[in-house]
Amino acid sequence: MFMGEYHHNLDNKGRLIIPAKLRDQIENKMVFTRGMEGCIFGYSMEEWQKIEAKLAKLPLTNPLTKRNTRKFMRLFYSGAMESEFDKQGRVNFTSTLKAHAGLIKECVIIGVSDRIEIWAKERWDSFEEEANEDYDDIAENLDDIEL
Numbered sequence: 001m002f003m004g005e006y007h008h009n010l011d012n013k014g015r016l017i018i019p020a021k022l023r024d025q026i027e028n029k030m031v032f033t034r035g036m037e038g039c040i041f042g043y044s045m046e047e048w049q050k051i052e053a054k055l056a057k058l059p060l061t062n063p064l065t066k067r068n069t070r071k072f073m074r075l076f077y078s079g080a081m082e083s084e085f086d087k088q089g090r091v092n093f094t095s096t097l098k099a100h101a102g103l104i105k106e107c108v109i110i111g112v113s114d115r116i117e118i119w120a121k122e123r124w125d126s127f128e129e130e131a132n133e134d135y136d137d138i139a140e141n142l143d144d145i146e147l
Helices: 044-057 066-078 095-101 121-140
Strands: 001-009 015-017 029-034 039-046 081-084 091-094 106-112 115-120
Touching: 001 015, 001 039, 029 091, 039 044, 039 066, 039 095, 044 081, 106 121, 115 121
Parallel strands: none
Antiparallel strands: 001 106, 015 091, 029 039, 029 081, 039 115, 106 115
16 A cells, blocks of 8 residues: 655656655556646556556446546546656656646655555645645545544
8 A cells, every 4th residue: 555745856857766665565667647636646567457457347338428438548548658667766757747747846756545646746735735624524524434
């Protein structure tokens, strides 16, 4: 399970160090793709296979959802990249992913259970500030769990 918050910068070649505490939970490879709310999602190969299996079951011809399903799958897969870490644990993202997440220099890497997320620091700070204001209300309205 991935958890925690880590701050790193893109180096001058556009590479980002994925923290050892997160890398230690997977082999030497991850799949990165467009995430929600302007971040990058990173999945272990095992978790990626689970995602692929779920996506393969989505109906492409259901009149109510077909257009959104196709749109989502096109963007999700076209932005995906399989990446091995270099000896220092760095990843070099595609220009498509960097643009999607607004990555320029300062980055925040967070663990979110079955995936990691990579955020531009400014976006993360904005998201975190907004979410913190509603944190108690959000937690109280999660009917299925008690914290």
